[in-house]
Amino acid sequence: MKNIQRFLTYSIFASITAFALYSCEDDDICTDEGEVPRLVADMYYTGTTTKLEDTIYYWSYRLADTIKNLPTDTIKVDSGNVQNKTTFGMALRNNNYKKMIYKVAQGRDVYVRDSINKDKIISVKRAKRDILVLTYDAISNSYTSKACGFGITFSGTKVELVKRNGNTNWIKNIETVNTEIKDGSTTIIKLFADPRK
Numbered sequence: 704m705k706n707i708q709r710f711l712t713y714s715i716f717a718s719i720t721a722f723a724l725y726s727c728e729d730d731d732i733c734t735d736e737g738e739v740p741r742l743v744a745d746m747y748y749t750g751t752t753t754k755l756e757d758t759i760y761y762w763s764y765r766l767a768d769t770i771k772n773l774p775t776d777t778i779k780v781d782s783g784n785v786q787n788k789t790t791f792g793m794a795l796r797n798n799n800y801k802k803m804i805y806k807v808a809q810g811r812d813v814y815v816r817d818s819i820n821k822d823k824i825i826s827v828k829r830a831k832r833d834i835l836v837l838t839y840d841a842i843s844n845s846y847t848s849k850a851c852g853f854g855i856t857f858s859g860t861k862v863e864l865v866k867r868n869g870n871t872n873w874i875k876n877i878e879t880v881n882t883e884i885k886d887g888s889t890t891i892i893k894l895f896a897d898p899r900k
Contacts, residue, residue: 740855741792741887742805742837742862749875749895754789757899760808760830761791765798777804784811792887795857797842805835809873809899831873831899834865845885856885862892873897 746755761784764777781794793805808830817823840859846852860882864874876895884891 739887740795740857740884742795742803742835742860742884742892743790743792743887743890744892744894745790745880745890746894746896749897755896755898756787756789757896758784758786758810759788759791760784760811761793762806763794763796764804764806765796766800766802766804790890795837795884797855797857801839803837805837806832807835807874808832809896833867833872833874835862835874835877836865837862839884854885856883858883860884860891873899 746757746759747753748755761782762779763781764779767776767778780796783793785791793807795803809832810830812830813828814824815826815828817825838861839857841857843856843858844853845856846854860879862877862879864872864877866872874894874896878893878895879891880893881889881891
């Protein structure tokens with residue numbers, strides 16, 4: 704009789720445990736990681752297939768919508784940095800002009816401070832900055848995931864580097880890998896750059 708009670712107790716406990724474990728579902732949470740459209744760039748040393756690991760600061764802007772339909776100003780939509788990475792992604796937003804402007808800095812600005820009064824800045828050595836301009840032809844909705852539902856797909860994207868006089872850009876060349884942006888994990892462009900000195 705004790706064996707039967709013990710067997711029934713273990714059976715009930717095992718059934719409750721199995722029910723609790725197998726009835727749970729994965730959390731359906733829409734996160735920014737990989738789901739939101741981003742201009743994803745892989746960095747390489749100029750003229751090679753070797754990935755360049757660096758610290759990058761970036762700012763994403765869109766043209767402001769105005770009453771006269773003229774782009775007179777920009778609105779910052781995102782900024783951030785990546786520390787010692789070979790890949791980074793910058794925000795992309797739909798706008799009337801179908802254009803985004805990205806300012807990309809190789810490292811951070813260096814502030815030289817007064818040796819006595821640390822609050823006083825004597826000079827600033829600005830990090831090298833380049834400007835990328837992204838344009839796209841059209842947007843459409845596409846299914847992203849169960850948690851996020853439908854998302855925006857940007858198609859016909861083109862990215863151009865704004866060249867400065869005297870070949871002083873730290874980004875030397877851009878290669879387009881994909882012209883459709885629908886998530887934040889697919890590489891869109893390759894940036895070929897010189898390492899920081």
